[in-house]
Amino acid sequence: MNKSLISFALLLCVISFTPFAHAASYGVIISNSNNNTINIGLIDYSNPSQTYPPSLTVSGLQYNSLGYYQAAAYNYAKKLLTFVATDTATGSTYLYVVDCNKWKVLSSLNIQAGDGSGFRGLAVDSSTDTPYNTWLTYQSGDTLSVSQLDVFTLKAKTIETFPGAFYTSAIGGTRDYSLTFSNSSGLFVKQYSRYGDLTVEQQVGFSINVTPKGPVNMVDTINDMFSSVIITNNDGSTYCAIAGLNWQQAQFTVTNMVSHTNFFPTANIGDLHNFKLFYSIGFIGSQYYVYTYNAVEYKLLSVVPISTPILAAF
Numbered sequence: 001m002n003k004s005l006i007s008f009a010l011l012l013c014v015i016s017f018t019p020f021a022h023a024a025s026y027g028v029i030i031s032n033s034n035n036n037t038i039n040i041g042l043i044d045y046s047n048p049s050q051t052y053p054p055s056l057t058v059s060g061l062q063y064n065s066l067g068y069y070q071a072a073a074y075n076y077a078k079k080l081l082t083f084v085a086t087d088t089a090t091g092s093t094y095l096y097v098v099d100c101n102k103w104k105v106l107s108s109l110n111i112q113a114g115d116g117s118g119f120r121g122l123a124v125d126s127s128t129d130t131p132y133n134t135w136l137t138y139q140s141g142d143t144l145s146v147s148q149l150d151v152f153t154l155k156a157k158t159i160e161t162f163p164g165a166f167y168t169s170a171i172g173g174t175r176d177y178s179l180t181f182s183n184s185s186g187l188f189v190k191q192y193s194r195y196g197d198l199t200v201e202q203q204v205g206f207s208i209n210v211t212p213k214g215p216v217n218m219v220d221t222i223n224d225m226f227s228s229v230i231i232t233n234n235d236g237s238t239y240c241a242i243a244g245l246n247w248q249q250a251q252f253t254v255t256n257m258v259s260h261t262n263f264f265p266t267a268n269i270g271d272l273h274n275f276k277l278f279y280s281i282g283f284i285g286s287q288y289y290v291y292t293y294n295a296v297e298y299k300l301l302s303v304v305p306i307s308t309p310i311l312a313a314f
C-alpha cells in the first residue's frame, strides 16, 4: 500500500481520564466542539444525564456526519472506533482508528472525498478478527460503492458499485451487511455476506400510508433491525418513529415507539448487555436527548436531556 498515504495524527492531544473498565452500561460517543475539535468519550446509558469529560480530544478535526451518515463504527470486542473526519484547516478527509482501551489514535489515512461525496454507513462485525470485517459505502454523485475495509492496514476492497443514494446500513444478527438505498425505481435493501457476496436484494416500502423521510441510523437489536423515520404531521411539524425492517413483508414496519415533536435523530444504539434496551439520541432545537425504549415490548421507558451534542454512539 502507498505508505505516503498514511499519516499518523499530528494534531493530537490526549487527555486520559479512563473511568473505563468498560462497565456494562457504558458506551462510546463522538461529538464535535468549537467547530474544530472532536471529542470521544463515554456515556452511561443507565444514567445518561451524567456528563463525563472527553477521554480523547483530537483538535483540528470535525466528525463528518449530519447525524445520519453513520460515518463511524465501533468494534465492541476490540474496543476500536473507526470514523471519518475533516481537517478543518485544509478540508481534507481522514479515516481515523482509535483504541478506546488506551484512548489513543492508532492510525489515520487521508482519503480524498470530493464535494457532495463521502463515506457513509460504516459498520463492523465485532464477532470476528478476520481482516476486512469493517464495511463502508462511498457516495460519489449518484453512485454508491460498497467496500470492505481492514482497519489495521487501512486497505479497502470494493465489493460492488451501482447507481443509488445512501439511506442507512448496519450489520445484523446473521453478520450480513444490510444497505438501504434509493434509485429512480424506489427504495431497496441489499444484503452482503461477510465474504462479500450479494445475498439479498429487495424493494421495500413502509407500513404506513404517508411516505416518511428515512430510514436512517439502522442498528441491530435483539429482534429487529431498527431505524429512525421522520413523519410530517398535517401542521408541518414532524416526529420521529422507530421502524423495524421486516423482510417477509418487504417493508419498514413503523412502530409506536415515537419521539416528541420536531425531534431529529443522530444516533441509534442497541444495548449489547441488556438486549431488551434500545437508545435513540437526537435533538429538538439545540437540546439533545437520550430516548430509552424497551425493544421487546416496543415501549418508551425514559427521555433524558443531555448536555453533549452526540453525533455517533455505540
Ligand SMILES: *[C@@H]1O[C@H](CO)[C@@H](O)[C@H](O)[C@H]1NC(C)=O
Residues within 6 Å of the ligand: 034, 035
Ligand atoms: C461554529 O461555526 C458556526 C457557523 O460558521 C458559527 O456560527 C459559530 O459561532 C461557531 N462556533 C464556535 C464555538 O466557534
Ligand SMILES: *[C@@H]1O[C@H](CO)[C@@H](O)[C@H](O)[C@H]1NC(C)=O
Residues within 6 Å of the ligand: 163, 183, 184, 185, 186, 188, 201, 202
Ligand atoms: C434500482 O436498484 C434495484 C436493486 O438493485 C435494481 O434492480 C434496479 O434495476 C435499479 N433501478 C435503476 C433505475 O437503476
